[in-house]
Amino acid sequence: MTAVNDVVIKIATVNGTGSASANGLLRKAIFRMGVPVVGKNYFPSNIQGLPTWYEIRVTGEGYQSRANRVDVMVAMNAQTYARDMAEVTPGGWLIYDSTWPRSALLSREDITVFGIPLSRMCNEHFDGARARILMKNIAYVGALAALLEIDLDTITELLEETFADKQHLVASNMEAIRLGYDYAMEHFACPLSKRVAPMDATKGHIVIDGNTAAAIGCVYAGATVGAWYPITPSTSLMDAFRSFCTEYRVDAETGKRTYAIIQAEDELAAIGMVLGATWAGARAFTPTSGPGVSLMSEFLGFGYYAELPAVVFNVQRTGPSTGMPTRTQQSDLLSCAYASHGDTRHVLLFPADPGECFTMTPRAFDLAERLQTPVMVLSDLDIGMNDWMVPEFEWDETHAADRGKVLSAEEIDQLEQFHRYLDLDGDGIPYRTLPGVHPRGSYFTRGSGHSKYGGYTEDADEYQEVVDRLLVKWETARTLVPEAEVRYSKRNKTGVLTVGSGNAACKEALDRLEAQNVGLNYCRVRAFPFDEAVKDFIDKHEVVFVVEQNRDAQLRALLVLDIDADPSKLVSLLHYNGIPINAGFVVDRVLEEIAKGRAA
Numbered sequence: 389m390t391a392v393n394d395v396v397i398k399i400a401t402v403n404g405t406g407s408a409s410a411n412g413l414l415r416k417a418i419f420r421m422g423v424p425v426v427g428k429n430y431f432p433s434n435i436q437g438l439p440t441w442y443e444i445r446v447t448g449e450g451y452q453s454r455a456n457r458v459d460v461m462v463a464m465n466a467q468t469y470a471r472d473m474a475e476v477t478p479g480g481w482l483i484y485d486s487t488w489p490r491s492a493l494l495s496r497e498d499i500t501v502f503g504i505p506l507s508r509m510c511n512e513h514f515d516g517a518r519a520r521i522l523m524k525n526i527a528y529v530g531a532l533a534a535l536l537e538i539d540l541d542t543i544t545e546l547l548e549e550t551f552a553d554k555q556h557l558v559a560s561n562m563e564a565i566r567l568g569y570d571y572a573m574e575h576f577a578c579p580l581s582k583r584v585a586p587m588d589a590t591k592g593h594i595v596i597d598g599n600t601a602a603a604i605g606c607v608y609a610g611a612t613v614g615a616w617y618p619i620t621p622s623t624s625l626m627d628a629f630r631s632f633c634t635e636y637r638v639d640a641e642t643g644k645r646t647y648a649i650i651q652a653e654d655e656l657a658a659i660g661m662v663l664g665a666t667w668a669g670a671r672a673f674t675p676t677s678g679p680g681v682s683l684m685s686e687f688l689g690f691g692y693y694a695e696l697p698a699v700v701f702n703v704q705r706t707g708p709s710t711g712m713p714t715r716t717q718q719s720d721l722l723s724c725a726y727a728s729h730g731d732t733r734h735v736l737l738f739p740a741d742p743g744e745c746f747t748m749t750p751r752a753f754d755l756a757e758r759l760q761t762p763v764m765v766l767s768d769l770d771i772g773m774n775d776w777m778v779p780e781f782e783w784d785e786t787h788a789a790d791r792g793k794v795l796s797a798e799e800i801d802q803l804e805q806f807h808r809y810l811d812l813d814g815d816g817i818p819y820r821t822l823p824g825v826h827p828r829g830s831y832f833t834r835g836s837g838h839s840k841y842g843g844y845t846e847d848a849d850e851y852q853e854v855v856d857r858l859l860v861k862w863e864t865a866r867t868l869v870p871e872a873e874v875r876y877s878k879r880n881k882t883g884v885l886t887v888g889s890g891n892a893a894c895k896e897a898l899d900r901l902e903a904q905n906v907g908l909n910y911c912r913v914r915a916f917p918f919d920e921a922v923k924d925f926i927d928k929h930e931v932v933f934v935v936e937q938n939r940d941a942q943l944r945a946l947l948v949l950d951i952d953a954d955p956s957k958l959v960s961l962l963h964y965n966g967i968p969i970n971a972g973f974v975v976d977r978v979l980e981e982i983a984k985g986r987a988a
Contacts, residue, residue: 393423393448395536395582396455399462400472401525403432403440407464410525411442413550414532415775417542419595422587424450427595427775428968433620433713439468446584452741452776453892456972459582460535462528464506469494481580483531485524502576504531509567514560523564530568537579539586540569594780598771599675601742602701603628604781605749606673607636610789611699613672615650615661620713621769622675622703655680659687659698666697667833669822671753671789673699678707678720681727681764688762689728690835692858695809695818697756697792699749700764703772706966715966716769718888721942724764725916731855735763735865736916740891741771743778751870754790759865760820768937770889770968793819800826808833808842809854816861862917869915872922878907882987883925884978885911886935887943890969894935897974906982908933916946923951931987932957935974939964959986 397414401407411427418425426445432438445455463472463484469491476482478498484490486503495501510523533540544562551557572578603625606614616626630649637647648665652658658674665672676684681702691698704720706712724736737752739745745767756763800806800821808831809818818840821829831842839850840857873891877898886894891912898910911925911932926932926947936943941960947953961977963969981987 391582392585393446393587395446395459395584396457397444397446397460397462397532397536398458398472398475399442399444399464399528400468401440401442401464402467403434403438405525406522407440407442407525409522410529411444412775413526413543413546414529414538415444415595416546417533417538418444418446418584419590419777420542420546421539421584422590423584424448424587424589424593424777425595426452426454426777428454428770429774430967431714439465448587448589450589450777451892451896451971453896454770454968454970456970460532460580462532464525464528466490473499481535483528483535502531502535502572504528504568504571504575506531506568509571510564513563513567519560523560526561526564527568530565530570531572532568533565534569534572534578535576535580535583537583537585540565590777592780593777595775595777596742597624597773597775598739598742598745598767599625599703599773600628601745601778601781602675602749602765602767602772603632605746606753607632608746608783609671609750609753611671611673611753612637612647613650613662613665613670614648614674615652615658615665615672616674616676617652617655617658617680619655619677619680621705621773622677622680622701624773625675625701625703655683656687659684659691659700662698662700663687663691663694663696666756667823669794671699671757673701673753675701675703677703677705677713678723679710681720681724685727685729688734689730689732691762692728692732692734694833694835695760695820696762696833697753697760698762699752699756700762702764702766704766704768706964712966714769716889716937716968717964717966718766718768718890718937719939719942719964720766721887721916721936721938721946722940724766725946731858733862733917735759735761735869737763737765737870738888738914738916739765739767739771740888740912740914741778742776743781745771746781748870750787750789755865755868757792757794758790758817758868759861760792760817761861761865766888768889774968793817795819795821795825795829797826797829800829803828806831807840809838809840809857811840811857811860814860815864816857816859817864866917866919869917869919871919872914872925873910873912874921874925875910877902877909880907880909881928881930882933883909883911883929883931884933884935884974885913885922885925885943885947887913890935890937893969893971893974896971897978900971900975901978906978908978913943916950918947918951922947923953926951926953926957930957931959933959933961933978933981935961935963935969937963937969
């Protein structure tokens, strides 16, 4: 059956062979043709030598979740042939390097297998072992261009942009592409019944990963200090921030840097540096992942109790322990919400894609200073390191950073006495001062017992008064965090609720279910504490399917703990194998539950 702009390509290679450039070229060419596309990278946590896969979903409808099928498999790694062949959807195609013979056992009658002597062709046309390996990957781009009708002029244009200063590389890459293209055109019926055709559906959009988007958000938010300890999958966030600061945070007249980026000895030191910088008045942040949050726990409690602003980006990965560093999950919801011992609660923001990584980042800094507390932005590896198509970023040039209740020298001068932890407005948020502004505004920051006046205490009543006031601040936070996204397809009594990267899969699943006359309402949580819209959504329904990517239903637990949601209403749909969730999983599980009578 012919299908246009609805094809999933998966490329199996070996880590460290330069396939990322070839795969990126292919994805960019499709996007440049005006066709929506999303890229998912499945790579090992070692540096080189193990299997890696890149999945390109061409989706004319603009869906951004992972597909649960493979139409065209490019099997470039002999070690994974059997596994790669097994993934191909019946009626699909497998392409492999036929330079060397392949076992006759590796065949399927329900798919078409194309052998292309990629290595032999590149050995004959290029010199040097490294060049031949690189050109072999570029050659399969040419073969796919022929088979899927991807525009060669667009590919050439991209190469010329990439190698503008190295024209000889444009020529060599195009030669390799032509080798693959010509071979496919000569030996196979091109194009396939699934192909790519130009559209006009990418105008006003970009393709970007969440870590880069968050780094841009940090620049726009006015962050000038970043401290971190490298950890997958968050390191690229600081790498991107550094590159932007190098370009935009250097004084034009003096050449001096107007930012500080510090690689700490560990995550504990990193969050300590951030808290010190924010106490001094800077906007500071640290990117990390689950193991890093574990190490930061005590300092996060200090920030909560001493009431210091800070922003932490947790790009979640699988756990427990070090887990699988290059696989995705939403397994840190509870550990972040209550990081540290004692009665501690932290504000969490949940971006659904790189677009929200950008928009939520300035908001995180504003909330941290408005509330005088650490705020954590929880994305995950799928958002942080994969390629998403999102609307072009827009910035309101009139935006003014919300620094919260920071007293100026003039305001301090009018005070008879400054008390750091005294709530004067009834919103649970005291006033603060910055060091060096005015002698009368000085105070001693304590992470141990203190009274509302800021003095050390172990008095039971004075301690309880402070932690009770922090609960008032928590309820204020509930009115300030981003509101949930709520959508009603029908005014029925069954809904779907999710968080973060579950959004793309759930929205596609709801469209599929609607096509089967199963209309469900939808709520996407955007922050913790949960706003009134989340509670209202649950209260209106008799059954709410809670879709999340962890084993222990952490989002469901938070709903019960924070807003006293009725647990009998909440039916968990849990996906936690480390691979990004897909719409097919949600559709299948919802239909299973409905068949059991779990729908109203």
